[in-house]
Amino acid sequence: MSDARAADPAGRxxxxxxxxxxTKIDAVAVDPSGEIIGRLRRVTGWGDDAVVESIVTAVSGLADEVGLSLSDIGSVGIGIPGLVDADAGRVDHAVNLGVESLDLADRAEQALGMPFRVExxxxxAALGAAALSGVTGSMAYLNLGTGVAAGIxxxxxxxxxxxxxxxEVGHLSVDPKGRLCGCGQHxxxxxxxxGGALAKAWGRPGALPIRxxxxxADAGDPLALALREDLFHGAAAAVRVLVLSADVETVVIGGGLTALGDRLEAGVRAALHAGADASPFMRSLRLDERIELLPAGSPAAAFGAxxxxxxxxxKEIVPHG
Ligand SMILES: [Zn+2]
Known part of the structure; x- marks a missing residue:
């Protein structure tokens, strides 16, 4: 495609x-006005080569779907779990992808001949959530998935x-006598x-353990009631530390657990409200009014990428050949 959608008059x-x-790659194409003009999902490969290959396949597939040629694409951003060196375009310790250390930007650039940036x-996702939520000033994005982390x-x-x-609020220890964390603390x-820790503590088979x-818990199971309380308590603690340390105006909650929708949001809100009960200071912060849940299926993470x-x-865009 070489029509008006592929580039604006400024050449963007x-x-x-x-x-x-x-398990999957969520890919979006964004036009120069900031509108999402195409989206697709592809299965993620396991290991260095397969991860690069699935990224190449996703970009090509997206271009086909939208009717673009690869030369219409000005840049590709990748959001990937693990320890990312954004300047070097390298990802380390992405254990869920079977990646120990991968020069992802270089490998993808060599395969597709367009500039990549890795984050x-x-x-x-925090960047995407801020843009899509229209939040200006300061915000935090709290990701409740298998693990817990936030972006400010x-x-x-x-x-x-x-x-x-x-x-990295997921590894703030709030109970030294609590369950052992993968990081070594309690x-x-x-x-x-x-989600990972809760599923392990639940210990019963099922594809959707948190649900x-x-x-x-709704049926009165004592273990489930305790774990659901833990979830609300932990998420509330994360919201508190984000506001108390960075004074963000809004905490947008995203990640796989948001599939629970109102059942999650109402519980976290109630935990924040109850936690502020005895403290005029905490009440004055109105934390329960400062959280938002991303809608299920939100493209925030891919849009942020x-x-x-x-x-x-x-100046960073150099041709490979
Ligand atoms: Zn930890």
Whole structure:
């Protein structure tokens, strides 16, 4: 396609964003006005080569679907779990993808001949959530998925901190006598409200363990009731620390657990309200009014990745050949 949608008069082109998850890649194409003009999902491969291959397939498939040629794409941004060196375009320790250390931007650029930028998936999603929610100023994105992490966005930019650790609230220990966390500490926020930790503590078979916990809690099962309380308590603790440390105006909650919708939101709200009961100071912060849930199926993570890719400056765009 070489019509008006592929580039605006200033020469800005289509931006592609990929949210690479443990099972699937969510890909969007964004036109120069910021509108999503195409979206598709592809299965994610396992291991270095398969991850690169599935990314290449997703970009090509998306271009086909929208009717673009690859040369219409100005940049690709990738949000991926793991430890990401955004400047080097490298991802380390993406355990859910079978990746130990991968020069992802270089590999993908060599395969497709367009500039790539790589970012941690939660940080990319934070950027996308801020843009799609229309939040200006400061916000945090709290991802409740298998694990728990947050991204902080200040005036449209990701706040990384000195070593990229800003927002890693999942590993704040809130109960030294609590369950052992994968990080080696006890009672981390993630052990309370991470889908992986809750499923392990639940210990019963089922494809949707958190939904099972909620259903069993509704039916009065004591373990399920306790775990559901843990989830609300842990998410509330994460919201508190994000507001108390960064004073973000809004905490947008996303991630797989948001499939629970109102059942999750109402519980976290109630936990925040109850937690502030005895404290005029905490009540004054109105935390229960400062959370929002991303709608199920929101493209925020892939859209944020497209924004990450769009941040590539012209001088960084060098032809490969
Ligand atoms: Zn931990």
């Amino acid at each position: 082109r289509i931006r592609v964003g990929l949210d690479v998850g443990g 941690n998936d939660v940080k990319a 966005v200040i005036d449209g930019r990701i706040w990384r901190g000195a070593r990229g650790t800003a927002g 009672g981390c926020v993630e052990t309370f409200c991470g 099972d916990i909620f259903d069993a 497209a924004l990450v890719g769009a941040s590539i400056t012209e």
